[in-house]
Amino acid sequence: MKKKVYHLEQAAIGGHAGARYNLGCVEEGNGKMDRAIKHWVIAAALGRDASLDNMKVCFRVGLVSKEDFAAALRAHQAVIEATKSPQREAAEEARKE
Helix, strand or coil: CHHHHHHHHHHHHCCCHHHHHHHHHHHHHCCCHHHHHHHHHHHHHCCCHHHHHHHHHHHHCCCCCHHHHHHHHHHHHHHHHHCCCHHHHHHHHHHHC
């Protein structure tokens, strides 16, 4: 498990949103919700949808303030908007057909 966490940490430092999300899940499993939430906030800001879902659950049970959840949501939306382009939208439409 230590080796797994080490490699997740290295990937998260490198900007991998999935690794950051998984680190949050590991911290949640260890009972360190404050650290888990910090990882999920960063992963949501990198565009990870699952992190935003976890933040939503934490907000509903009172572990995350309204301001923190709103900030994570804004950061997530900004990343999603930044990745939109006419080429990506055309490719998505072509994939659906």
